[in-house]
Amino acid sequence: MKILIVEDESKISEYLRQGLTEAGYVVDLARNGLDGHHLAMTEKHDLIILDVLLPDIDGWRILQSLREADNKVPVLFLTARDSIEDRVKGLELGADDYLVKPFAFAELLARVRTLLRRGNANATETTLTVADLELDLMRRRVTRSGKKIQLTAKEFALLELMLRHCDEVLPRSLIASQVWDMNFDSDTNVIDVAIRRLRAKIDDDFEPRLIHTVRGMGYMLDSTVDS
Ligand code: CA
Numbered sequence: 001m002k003i004l005i006v007e008d009e010s011k012i013s014e015y016l017r018q019g020l021t022e023a024g025y026v027v028d029l030a031r032n033g034l035d036g037h038h039l040a041m042t043e044k045h046d047l048i049i050l051d052v053l054l055p056d057i058d059g060w061r062i063l064q065s066l067r068e069a070d071n072k073v074p075v076l077f078l079t080a081r082d083s084i085e086d087r088v089k090g091l092e093l094g095a096d097d098y099l100v101k102p103f104a105f106a107e108l109l110a111r112v113r114t115l116l117r118r119g120n121a122n123a124t125e126t127t128l129t130v131a132d133l134e135l136d137l138m139r140r141r142v143t144r145s146g147k148k149i150q151l152t153a154k155e156f157a158l159l160e161l162m163l164r165h166c167d168e169v170l171p172r173s174l175i176a177s178q179v180w181d182m183n184f185d186s187d188t189n190v191i192d193v194a195i196r197r198l199r200a201k202i203d204d205d206f207e208p209r210l211i212h213t214v215r216g217m218g219y220m221l222d223s224t225v226d227s
Contacts, residue, residue: 001116001157002044002178004028006036006062007051007078012101016049019105020112024153026181033057040066040073047115049108050095051078052086060093067094074115078103113138128163130223133202133210135163144206154179155198162211162221171218195219 003025007013010031017027028043030036033054040048040062048066052059063075077090077098090098096118097111117126117137128135132145140156142149151159157179162170172191180190195211203209212220 001046001160002026002028002181003112004030004036004039004043004045004048006030006033006040006048006054006059008032008054009051012051012078015105016108019109022153023109024157025112026178028181033059033062037062037065041069041071045073047112048073048075049078049112050075052090053080060089063090063093063095074118076108076111076115128160130163130166130221131208131210132206133163135159142202144202149201151198151201154194155201158194158198159202162219166221166223169214169217169220175218 001024003020005013005016005020005027007016007029008031013029013031017029020027028039028045030039033056036050036054037057039045050059050062059077063077066073066075074096075094077095078101079086079090079098080101082100087098096115099108099111126136126138128137134143135156136142137160142151142156142159158175161175161178175191179194195213199209199211203211210221210223212222214220
């Protein structure tokens with residue numbers, strides 16, 4: 001899941017970037033409206049966190065451009081003051097939610113998760129399952145055969161990606177860009193190590209094995225498993 005943050009106050013943007021990265025999201029950061037506008041219009045994101053007051057192009061303008069281009073990416077606005085005019089204007093322009101500064105990170109994360117869930121094809125979907133493996137998106141919990149499994153934020157993000165693309169071969173390059181924000185030519189050893197750790201947790205003590213290596217191509221979570 002990739003999130004774009006457009007925020008000129010470095011204290012807030014760094015705080016958001018760090019928190020969201022630790023929560024397992026891939027984060028793009030724009031420190032002014034021009035960069036934000038460019039990234040929003042050219043890259044694909046699952047969510048945009050948009051500050052209203054920016055030194056050049058403001059948040060309203062960026063949102064307007066997106067909606068005019070028929071881009072329906074969920075947008076969470078950050079506003080400095082809680083005024084009815086701001087709220088109405090934001091909603092009229094097509095914002096999905098807004099948060100008034102200062103806010104607690106836990107509050108932002110809750111909004112982010114709600115918007116991301118809403119943005120997905122099945123809006124009511126809060127769990128992903130394959131065989132006896134279950135991933136609870138709301139509680140960030142994973143169980144297999146009812147047994148609780150502890151995953152790191154990255155492992156959770158990796159498993160979520162695999163579950164969302166069940167029975168598809170995921171090339172390392174795709175995993176790298178979706179979970180680590182790395183490019184194709186980066187060291188993909190990181191991915192092999194992460195897959196090994198994930199396997200140890202969800203496959204080693206259970207039957208059948210779910211994560212498969214597709215030689216020369218990548219990895220796949222198989223729902224039609226034999227063994
Ligand atoms: Ca600002």
